[in-house]
Amino acid sequence: MTEILESLQFVYGPQVANGLAIGVAVILMALGLTIIFGLLDVINMSHGEFYALGAYLAVTLVGQGVNFWLCLALVPVAMAAIGYFTERALIQRVFHTKDRHILTLLLTFGLAIIAEDAFKLAYGPNPYKPESPISGASEILGIMLPNYRLFLIAAGGAIIVAVWLVVYRTTLGAMVRAAAWDKNMAASLGVPVERVYAGTFAFGVALAGLSGVLLAPIYSVFPTMGKDFILMAFTVVIVGGMGSIKGAVIAGLVLTQIQSISSLFISPVWSDPLVFGIMVLFLMVRPQGLAGRLGHG
Amino acid sequence: MKTLKICAALAAVFAAGQVQAQGAPIKIGVVTPLTGTYAGIGQQVKWGIDMAIKEINDKGGIMGRKVEAIYEDEEANPNVAVQKAEKLFQVSKVDFLTGTVNSGSTLAVGQVAERNQRLAATTVSFSDAITGDKCSPNVFRVNAKAGMQSAALVEWMVKEKPSPSVFYLGPDYEMGRSTVAAFKSAAEKRGAKSVGEVFAPLDNKDYSPFFGQIRAARPQVLYTSVAGNDTVRFMSQLAEFGLAKNLQIVGAAGTVTAQNMKAIGKAADGYVTGAAYSAELDNPANKKFVADFKAAWKADPDLYGVDSYGVMYFYKAAVEKAGSTDTDKLRTAMRGLEWQTPQGKKTMRAGDHQAIQDMYAVKVTGGKFQIIAKVPGEAAVGPDTCTRF
Amino acid sequence: MADTPATRVAVRTAVAANERADALGDGVLAGAFVALALVFAAVAAASGDTFFFRLATEALILAGVAMAVDLLLGYTGLLSLGHALFFGFGAYVSALVLKHWSPSFWAAIGVTFAAAALLGVVAGFIAIRARGVYFALITFGLAQVVFKAVYNTRELGGSDGIIGIPQIRVEFGLFSVQASSPLGFFLVTLVFVMLLYAALAWLMRTPFGRLLVAIRANESARALPGILALARQAGGLRDRGRGRRALRQPVPHAARPGVAGAAGLPDIGQRRDHGHPRRRRHLVGALYGAVILTGLKSVIGTWTEHHLIIIGALFMLSVIFLPKGFAGYVLPRLRRRFAPGAGKPGEGA
Structure with a gap:
């Protein structure tokens, strides 16, 4: 009996709790990706690099003596501006062609290559890690969890709810959904479609930047960090249904738990192929994912 | 017939070039990751080698010849490393090759060195296999193995x-x-x-x-x-x-x-x-090395920096002992060679081309490595398991 | 234009003339490619060079991959992000054959051909359900799964890859070429890549090839799953000849730059059309694209270690400003020069 309790306390409990924190991190990444895809039909291959840029901005600001909590507010604003500019300057150029899926995918892929090398040029190859603003760990039901991760789970949850409210409960969100549903109809009803596109892209990029700041104290900051979450985030977006916020949340939680728990039974290196295998399976059998697209119910 | 004559003429020109090269600089090819995950290590390799070369040239070079390093980025990818090593041997005509970081690159580059009948040394790769079951007569390791x-x-x-x-x-x-x-x-x-x-x-x-x-x-x-x-x-x-x-x-x-x-x-x-090293190592050669390194690069040297610095003195000692940069003579000279580094005296074991040196247990204290114990090199190095030569 | 027999004949004649002009343009570019390659070989051989031979051989091998990507993207509009999977698979199979079974070039190339075709069928079966971006993502996912699996399989050398692949001699009956000879191997690769090019160019002229183009032009052709399956199998088939890489060491890392390469190459070569069945694609662009990109990478790489910034910028610029790529830019101009009058009807496509 004690053995079972002990394995629950030491093995399964922490696994679930840690998986939850990782799940929130992945969902934060996936949200921006899925919103951009849902509205613009753009697969943003440089999403990971925007995440990295957010983290680097935080490192720079903290280095200048700016309070970490202030960074949480400043960086997303800066990132939104960068995202807006990127959409207007680059995405728009190939947006109206028939092959916009492929062209925007290639374009953002090129952007990712440049960004990664630019980080190296600007910050050097060595990693940085901002000191965690909340130290210490708490024991909940015998499970040790660092306080910062508890904060991450809470903050991440709040952000997810806020994003959902913005998209589904505000006029702004209604415009976005209208533009996603039928661009021409929305335009004829007076929705400034072009600006809504750029604004949505900016919103997605700001979310990536915000995740960068939030996760920097846990995962450290280095030039190739954009690759870290991006595969998992793509998987979450596909399994959840491209463009679906609800789907991303469910898929994010389920897949990270699968990864977390499976690493107890199989060699951890196989948990990645396992999750990608699930993605391929979904693409084969149910390409629309768990839930429908943004603006499509 | 005509082409034959042209070829002969070309060959003569090349041969003349070879003879002339005696007074020309000695070229050291450095294939190291300047980008990618291991770029930080590649940076130390470059700093160490550049510093040693500057010191050697300031004191008149090796047997009167200046030394020159040619860098190529291997991106920590054995395939790229092979390509770049080939380029250095064939196009730049380097005399000696070093710098590879990951063990796969070192093993692959070793094969290129064998093909080109030149020598190579690693200053970073830890894998025991490099001087063990995958040893090569053309590859030396000046750093300590895993x-x-x-x-x-x-x-x-x-x-x-x-x-x-x-x-x-x-x-x-x-x-x-x-x-x-x-x-x-x-x-x-x-x-x-x-x-x-x-x-x-x-x-x-x-x-x-x-x-x-x-x-x-x-x-x-x-x-x-x-x-x-x-x-x-x-x-x-x-x-x-x-x-x-x-x-x-x-x-x-x-x-x-x-x-x-x-x-x-x-x-x-x-x-x-x-x-195999700590910047805190208490001997005059190391004190000077650390001070010079900091002055030159505004950074502390680490194991990779010091071993890459040391490989140039290994090469210098070998060339001076052999009196030549000829591959076979140089290999003979390198076997059993003793040379001085900031880490103390090192000996190149003839049987497997593994350098023997004193080892330390070091502890991180306040952002620095402090030496807490010393293990003699002979006790640490273990038996020679190389059977290829 | 009224649909009378006369106009129909006129249109058909114009289309035929246009196709001939296109073929001529491709032929000129392909011929120039071989000529340039031979001049290069002569110069490099005379100067006793090895490195540039190896680089050029690599560029040719990449040209093979680029043509494979182009066959899918250029003709059927399917972007495969997982093409590195077939590339790496071919390298591993040929390495295993050479190392453990028989050090024969023909054995390696034969087994690799059969195995790659089989893998193409399997991958095609998996990816067949997905369209557009989903196809891109499913191929990407597949490549990732296989990459991780190989990386984690110690029997295949794990992260170190397979080393110690024997150096082989390519037997041609009357004569043979040592694979370790830079000139010989370059020429063998050139012959194989150009044969591959000729075979694909021929294939695209057959009814089957036209069908491929029709899939893209008219999405209703999707209703014919059998045909599509055949098309996907062709996608597997074009991985023939991968065994040439036997000399090199396959390492799983190769898969990553491979993805970049496979996605990037056709772009500099040529891309995108507007789905008109008469509009032919230019496979020859893939040949030039691969060589240009390999050359650029090597040249820029010696100037600066941050060459990826420049390559990435060129890549983005070509997506924005040269969406039809190099061949799409050069060929209409060539056509106007060599076959005036034939260019017009197709231009409106």
Whole structure:
């Protein structure tokens, strides 16, 4: 009996709790990706690099003596501006062609290559890690969890709810959904479609930047960090249904738990192929994912 | 017939060029990762070599010839390394090749050196195989191999905590696994008790899924062979979860380095490793080396920097002993060669081309490696297992 | 235009003339490619060079991959992000054959051909359900799964890859070429890549090839799953000849730059059309694209270690400003020069 309790306390409990924190991190990444895809039909291959840029901005600001909590507010604003500019300057150029899926995918892929090398040029190859603003760990039901991760789970949850409210409960969100549903109809009803596109892209990029700041104290900051979450985030977006916020949340939680728990039974290196295998399976059998697209119910 | 004549003429021109080259600079090809995961290590390699070359040239070069380094980025990718090594031998006509970091690149470049009948040396790669079952008559290793580091570390560990319980965590690829296996067998021979092992994927972002197992196993010592940014995450997450308390963390020499120590921060304190070098090493040659290095590059030297610095003096001593840069003469001269480095005297073992040197146990204290014990080189190096020459 | 028999004949004549002009343009570019390659070989051989031979051989091999990507993207509009999977698979199979079974070039190339075709069928079966971006993502996912699986399989050398592949001699009956000879291997590769090019160019002229183009032009052709399956199998088939890489060491890392390469190459070569069945694609662009990109990477790489910034910028610029790529830019101009009058009807496509 004690053995079972002990394995629950030491093995399964922490696994679930840690998986939850990782799940929130992945969902934060996936949200921006899925919103951009849902509205613009753009697969943003440089999403990971925007995440990295957010983290680097935080490192720079903290280095200048700016309070970490202030960074949480400043960086997303800066990132939104960068995202807006990127959409207007680059995405728009190939947006109206028939092959916009492929062209925007290639374009953002090129952007990712440049960004990664630019980080190296600007910050050097060595990693940085901002000191965690909340130290210490708490024991909940015998499970040790660092306080910062508890904060991450809470903050991440709040952000997810806020994003959902913005998209589904505000006029702004209604415009976005209208533009996603039928661009021409929305335009004829007076929705400034072009600006809504750029604004949505900016919103997605700001979310990536915000995740960068939030996760920097846990995962450290280095030039190739954009690759870290991006595969998992793509998987979450596909399994959840491209463009679906609800789907991303469910898929994010389920897949990270699968990864977390499976690493107890199989060699951890196989948990990645396992999750990608699930993605391929979904693409084969149910390409629309768990839930429908943004603006499509 | 005409083409034959042209060929003969060309050959004559090339031959003349070769003769003339006696007064020309000695070219050292450096194939090292200047971009990618290992770019930080490549940076130290470059600093060490550049500094040694400057010193050598200021004192008149090697046998009156200036030394010149030609760098190529291998992107830590053996395929690229092969391509670049070939370019250096064929196009730049380098006399000697060094700089490769990951063991796969070193092994692959070794084959290129054999094909081109030139010599190469690694200053970074740890894999025992390079001077073991995959040894090459054209490849030398001036740095300590993985086995020597773990031997030194085991010596210290069993002295500190007799028959300790040890948990192992390594990155799941060849080097990570072989490093853990080597340490484990050395430790078990000295009475250590293994209480669990985990291999995490390379570039793993979150180690917390393994912390439950570590807590449940209640080890006294945690051995790890993760490297680079993986160490930053692993060690800071350990501290984040409060697991680092009452746990002695030890690891491979590449685990905590000057590149990642700052990012790990306080979580690195107390970490112990077996090492071939510490900037704190107390001898005049090292004091001067560290001061010059800091003055030149505004950074501390680490193991890679000092070994890459040392390889130039190894080459210099060998050329002067051989009186030539001819491959066969040079190889003979290198075998059994003794030379001085900031780490003290090194001896190149003739049987497997592995340098023998004193080893240390070092502990991170306040962002610096402090030497806490010394293990003589002969005790650490282990038997010669090379059978190819 | 009224749909009378006369106009129909006129249109058909114009289309035929246009196709001939297109073929001529491709032929000129392909011929120039071989000529340039031979001039290069002569110069490099005379100066006793090895490095540039190896680089050029690599560029040719990449040209083979680029043509494979182009066959899918250029003709059927399917972007495969997982083409590195077939590339790496071919390298591993040929390495295993050479190392453990028979050090024969023909054995390696034959087994690799059969195995790659089989893998193409399997991958095609998996990816067949997905369209557009989903196809891109499913191929990407597949490549990732296989990459991780190989990386984690110690029997295949794990992260170190397979080393110690024997140096072989390519037997041609009357004569033979040592694979370790830079000139010989370059020429063998050139012959194989150009044969591959000729075979694909021929294939695209057959009814089957026109069908491929029709899939893209008219999505209703999707209703014919059998045809599509055949098309996907062709996608597997074009991985023939991968065994040439036997000399090199396959390492799993190769898969990553491979993805970049496979996605990037056709772009510099040529891309995108507007789905008109008469609009032919230019495979020859893939040949030039691969060589230009390999050359650029090597040249820029010696100037600066941050060559990826420049390559990435060129890549983005070509997506924005040269969406039809190099061949799409050069060929209409060539056509106007060599076959005036034939260019017009197709231009409106």
